[in-house]
Amino acid sequence: MTSAILHITNGDSTTNYLKSLQFTGDFITWREMLCEGKTTTDVGSETFWKNRFDFLKSSYKVSKQKFINYTLKEYRSLCNKKETKEIVLWFDHDLFCQINMIGVISWLKTYRKGYHISLVTNGQIKGSKKLKNLSELTENQIQQHFKNRIDLTEDDIEYADYIWQLYCSESPLRLETVYKYNPMSPFTHLADALSAHLQRFPSIKNGLNHLENTILETANTHKFSSKNQLVNQLLKTQTTYGFGDLQYEHHIEQLHKLFTSFNPVKLSRKGKKVLENQLNFYGELRDENLYLGGAKKYSFLFNNESEKLLQITS
Template identity: 60%
Template sequence: MSTFLHITNGDVTTQILKNLKIEGEIITWREMLCEGKTTTDVGSEDFWKIRYDFLSSAYKVTKKTFIDFTLKEYRNLCKQNQDEIVLWFDHDLFCQVNLVAVVSWLKKYRKGRKITLVQTNISDQSQSRYGFSGISKDELTVLYNNRVTLSQDDIEYADYIWQLYCSDSPLRLETVHKFNPSSPFIYLTDAINAHLRRFPSLENGLNKIENTILHTVNTSNLKNENDLIRSLLTNQKVYGFGDVQYSNKIKELKTLFSSLNPVKLSESGIKVLHNQLNYYRELRSDFSYLGGAKKYSYLYVNATDKLLKL
């Protein structure tokens, strides 16, 4: 009889699998590698130090919380040695970055194990918006039964994407992910495209997410910050961010708001939104990373959909 290990994209999916009484052990991957600096050596002491430094600085995560919430679960993962490892990750950027990192870890530490992948179907409106949490037990069982087995080439490919994501230049990511149409990672291309749009635009110095926040404020009648965050969560298609991440983004853009109760843009915010003012210098930081690359060392050129190295 085969033994199973399920690695999930978060606590919600873990609880769903427990309710489903699915066979095997379950590990929750509690990280948000789509934000902050990352290095290729997933699970190493240096890797976790860099991650803690970022989470502590950006989200005020305490050492105790980091150890209890993330490190203990990772150490539990290290003890598992089942025949088949089943990965449960959604289509969005948040999950796809975590997915390639986990596959990279498995390539190194679980060589030869059967690795399978369960993915939602984003042509289904409910699955697109809510991921695994928007699926009935019967639908979830169908997805599980139709899981894809990753070949060695698939594992190598995911590991290569992770290496590029962690490199100090995102330029190779612009093309390499487009040359593997047979890949089972069917949502990776959209996720990487979304990642590249997180670098500041040439037009006004804000990235896609930051511009979306300003646009949402300018076109909506929002009573407070919670209203704004709800709107952003409802309408995001590919990022998979949570309320804490959007709250952090709003805080970074605070000088572009004249009020958060009700939510209104300042005069500068309106000018930035309409590309009449470039806010690159005001936002620029040498400590802001996307993967292995410094966020403000590259500009996204909307006219060509290309990155420009500064």
């Protein structure tokens, strides 16, 4: 007997929570981080997965076996579940989840055309200043979110796929003009996530992007006795990205030349100069193999004044 609902979730914590609350249906956990590394539009293809493994292996030392067990087996389970009446997507507000979400919807558009697809995403909870992740909601709150899930129209699916195509293109310039102009979109968090994405290209001021500048600023304004304390502070304050400790450790490692020590955490003189925009670090960071979606990270600069991207022509 086929299940009436297939839940595709943003991570193991949401899957485990929904299962503990006795939600009925089948579950697929989308274990990817499409917001980092090279992506291509053809989600699920051999080329797509090769690009993903190459990135995860080089940046996060993920072994082939772990990639197969952790990500590909779950993807193959998704491919095999074709008879479900409704597919429910569970994705949070942050950059990490929103990029995964549009990648999944692009796949659904291609391989599950005409299926009933709905979306559960986190909204403002009364009495709380910050958006809570789905796995942080109480049982009553999550049941209410599920009850109020948004049915995605064909136009909604087309729109999410269109944004995915732009995200995977060689230039993010069209993305910066398009993402703000769909006020009727059910994807209420997508514009903020894409705004954060565009600020991940290096700043024209010092060659560091918004997140990298935030790491330096956080290290400079607090007294941390270890790198772990720095990471924990970033986890607490940088909720726009939805990154975990592995991502922050990776980004800190890329900036290691701007620190004299991590026990305790101390910026070098060069680090302080970069932070104060007295020194541009672009040349030392530039790496032709680093991608954000389909675009090379160091082929574009973010102008903080105009909030526009500039393409570097060689």
